[in-house]
Amino acid sequence: MPVLMDKDRIARTLTRLSKEIGESNGGFENVVLLGIKRGGEVVAERLQHLIFREEGVLLPAAGIDIGLHRDDLVSAFFVPQAVVNKIPFSVEGKTVVLCDDILYTGRTVRAAIETIFKELGRPSKIQLLELVDRGGRELPIRADFVGKNVPSSSREYVKVNFTELGAEEDSLTIEKK
Numbered sequence: 001m002p003v004l005m006d007k008d009r010i011a012r013t014l015t016r017l018s019k020e021i022g023e024s025n026g027g028f029e030n031v032v033l034l035g036i037k038r039g040g041e042v043v044a045e046r047l048q049h050l051i052f053r054e055e056g057v058l059l060p061a062a063g064i065d066i067g068l069h070r071d072d073l074v075s076a077f078f079v080p081q082a083v084v085n086k087i088p089f090s091v092e093g094k095t096v097v098l099c100d101d102i103l104y105t106g107r108t109v110r111a112a113i114e115t116i117f118k119e120l121g122r123p124s125k126i127q128l129l130e131l132v133d134r135g136g137r138e139l140p141i142r143a144d145f146v147g148k149n150v151p152s153s154s155r156e157y158v159k160v161n162f163t164e165l166g167a168e169e170d171s172l173t174i175e176k177k
Helices: 007-024 039-055 107-120
Strands: 003-005 031-036 061-064 095-103 125-133 145-149 156-161 171-176
Touching: 003 007, 007 039, 007 125, 007 145, 007 171, 031 039, 031 107, 039 061, 039 095, 039 125, 061 107, 095 107, 095 156, 107 125, 125 156
Parallel strands: 031 061, 031 095, 095 125, 125 145
Antiparallel strands: 003 171, 156 171
């Protein structure tokens, strides 16, 4: 299984992305980070720590569960848990940087945006940050911030491994299904 990004490359990429957020928004005022559980939540938390370390600004950050807003609820493969998203800050009038690990069809992002508006409030703007964009969109969704583009086929499996989620070491891998 080829490793496309090792832990050092992932760390450098997240550092670059943290700087891009500040540059794009003229700083970090009124910016909040929301990560799509599970991988996106790790990305948001790491960005929060990087921005605090580099800029001295502690951005609000939280994870959100999109299970109840997925479009595959009727699937026998997915049974959502009734999770109410409660975060310790408001998104009203804020710039939400929606974080995820891998962008593929766009369906997860669509569900996340629906979750934000139906459960959390109305931000002034939502920006999408993806560690990896693998192409293959089924919906007209594009990321504002991309760590790495990894064009791949539907016959390939792209995976981001994080130590926070049980991996021995951070990595980005791709393999044939």
